[in-house]
Amino acid sequence: MKKIAILGSTGSIGTQTLDIIDNSNDYQVTALAAHSNFKLLEEQIRKFKPGMAALFNEEAAKELRIRTRDTNVKILGGEEGVNRLASECGADTVLTAMVGSAGIMPTLNAISAGCNIALANKETMVCAGEIVSDLAERKNVKIIPVDSEHSAIFQCIGNHKSYLKNIILTASGGPFFGRCAQELKSVTLQDALKHPNWSMGSKITIDSATLMNKGLEVIEAVKLFDISPDSIKVLVHRQSIIHSMVEFCDNSVLAQLGNPDMRVPISYALSYPERKENPSAPLKYESLKSLSFEEPDLDTFKGLALGFYAAREGGTMPTVYSSANEAAVELFISGKCTFLEISSLVEFAMKNHKKVIKPTLKCIIDTDNKIRQFVKSLV
Ligand code: NDP
Ligand code: MG
Numbered sequence: 114m115k116k117i118a119i120l121g122s123t124g125s126i127g128t129q130t131l132d133i134i135d136n137s138n139d140y141q142v143t144a145l146a147a148h149s150n151f152k153l154l155e156e157q158i159r160k161f162k163p164g165m166a167a168l169f170n171e172e173a174a175k176e177l178r179i180r181t182r183d184t185n186v187k188i189l190g191g192e193e194g195v196n197r198l199a200s201e202c203g204a205d206t207v208l209t210a211m212v213g214s215a216g217i218m219p220t221l222n223a224i225s226a227g228c229n230i231a232l233a234n235k236e237t238m239v240c241a242g243e244i245v246s247d248l249a250e251r252k253n254v255k256i257i258p259v260d261s262e263h264s265a266i267f268q269c270i271g272n273h274k275s276y277l278k279n280i281i282l283t284a285s286g287g288p289f290f291g292r293c294a295q296e297l298k299s300v301t302l303q304d305a306l307k308h309p310n311w312s313m314g315s316k317i318t319i320d321s322a323t324l325m326n327k328g329l330e331v332i333e334a335v336k337l338f339d340i341s342p343d344s345i346k347v348l349v350h351r352q353s354i355i356h357s358m359v360e361f362c363d364n365s366v367l368a369q370l371g372n373p374d375m376r377v378p379i380s381y382a383l384s385y386p387e388r389k390e391n392p393s394a395p396l397k398y399e400s401l402k403s404l405s406f407e408e409p410d411l412d413t414f415k416g417l418a419l420g421f422y423a424a425r426e427g428g429t430m431p432t433v434y435s436s437a438n439e440a441a442v443e444l445f446i447s448g449k450c451t452f453l454e455i456s457s458l459v460e461f462a463m464k465n466h467k468k469v470i471k472p473t474l475k476c477i478i479d480t481d482n483k484i485r486q487f488v489k490s491l492v
Contacts, residue, residue: 114139115141115205115384116140116141116142116143116204117142117205117208117383118202118203118204118207118208119131119144119208119210120146120195120198120208120209120216120223120234121148121209121211121233121234122146122147122154123147123148123154123157124212125314126210126314126375127145127208127210129376129379130208130379130383131160133379133380133383133391137389137391139389142161143202144165144166144167145157145158145161145166145167146168146169146195146199147167148173149168150168150173151168151173151174151180155180159184163186165188165201166188166189166198167190167194167195167197167198168188168194169190169191169192170190171191173190174188174190174191174194178190192218195219196218198219199218199220199226202228204223204228205228206230206383207220207231208231208233208382208383210233210234212236212317213234213316213435213439214236214237214240214435214439216237217241217474217481220237221245221474224245224254227253227254229254229256229257230254230256231259231382232257232259232382233259233260235260235329236439238337239332239431240432240435240436241432241477242332242335242336244477246337246339257381258337258382260330261356261357261373261375261377261378262330262334262357264378264381265356265357265368265378266280266357266359266369268381269367269368269369270338270359273361274338277359277361277362278364279344279360280334280338280357280359281346281347281348281360282327282330282331282348282357283350283355283356283357284324284349284350284409285310285350285351285353285373286409287308287321287322287324287326288321288322289322290349294412297452298452301452302319302446302448305318305445306319308322309351310353311353313375315446316439319446319455320416320442322452324409324414324416325417325419325442325455325459327416328420328421328434329420329434329438331345331347331417331421331424332420332423332431332435335424342424343425347409347417348407348408350404350406352401352404354371354372354401355404356368356369356371356378357369370396371393372394374393374394376391376393414456415457415460416438416456419459420434426468427470428472429468429469429477430468432472432481432484433462433463433480433484434459434463436481437458437462437484438455441456441458441459441488444488444492449492458492462484462487465487466484
């Protein structure tokens with residue numbers, strides 16, 4: 114059985130991963146970590162019996178320790194606890210499904226310990242992609258993308274990387290596709306949380322509405338596949354059936370298709386290089402009336418244009434883009450800024466940043482902290 118650890122086990126990706134594991138005899142859970150949801154983590158511990166678990170929130174970790182006294186699980190707490198769990202989980206593959214740059218250190222720790230990474234936590238790749246890739250190469254571990262677009266690209270490239278010409282990254286367009294800036298002035302948090310095709314955690318759902326998610330994914334693709342941002346084209350594909358495409362030097366194009374169900378790319382990342390059955394439903398071709406493609410509106414959805422800019426700039430600019438966005442989304446969720454202000458805050462933070470070209474890990478982490486504080490101080 115393959116040993117799996119999940120960072121962010123109580124979230125959207127984490128629970129879907131456990132659904133796959135629950136319906137299979139191929140995997141054994143060695144460790145689970147989350148932020149503060151001790152109730153769900155307790156249920157998961159009782160069901161999947163990992164050797165260790167961690168909660169980032171110290172108080173929640175104390176509560177979990179009390180609740181699981183009758184089991185053999187070792188409970189760790191705090192940032193230090195999550196980092197230690199990543200180092201000591203003993204997994205073949207660590208699935209990283211926490212939100213935001215909080216994933217950087219645990220991901221690096223898991224790689225240092227020799228674990229393959231099933232990467233959902235895109236912000237880590239956006240901020241510290243070069244460091245992650247270098248370490249993975251030195252440790253001879255694989256980074257297998259979970260993000261549906263990147264899983265599609267990874268599957269389509271196969272062993273033809275040297276022939277790759279362009280990546281066509283598909284985007285659903287989110288709940289506000291087709292609207293102009295004037296129409297977006299008064300949209301609410303509830304409006305932004307209504308994604309047409311995918312059910313996901315709140316941060317990525319807001320990112321899908323601003324198209325910041327697609328900007329993050331452009332940078333994620335640049336860093337995962339070592340390709341120029343000029344070779345990446347974003348197309349709005351409202352049906353979310355084609356998860357992305359690759360174009361080779363001979364103009365042959367390969368696409369990966371499937372229902373919008375994250376259990377397909379999660380399953381592939383867990384079973385890679387094999388493929389396994391999983392609880393997802395097969396695609397019903399007769400219900401596919403049409404597959405359409407449109408250009409994204411980069412003027413209204415500035416977040417995507419800023420993502421391309423950050424990708425071309427490189428250095429610390431992707432960190433600024435991602436961290437300013439994380440802070441701005443928090444402000445939007447807590448009612449402290451409007452929907453359109455999210456991209457304005459990110460743009461302002463990027464304009465005020467003096468880029469460091471080849472940042473160290475410390476520089477990336479310092480930039481992340483500074484930018485979050487800066488954005489919060491603006492509101
Ligand atoms: P959710 O908000 O649903 O879940 C986040 C999970 O991370 C929760 O388990 C949460 O714990 C945990 N967590 C948060 N902070 C920490 C921390 N510091 N240490 C440990 N655990 C932490 O998010 P999603 O599952 O939607 O997204 C996870 C990642 O995957 C994101 O980077 C997202 O961009 C990416 N992704 C998600 C997709 C999706 O379909 N959901 C698709 C593609 C990528 P708690 O419950 O206790 O708060
Ligand atoms: Mg995606």
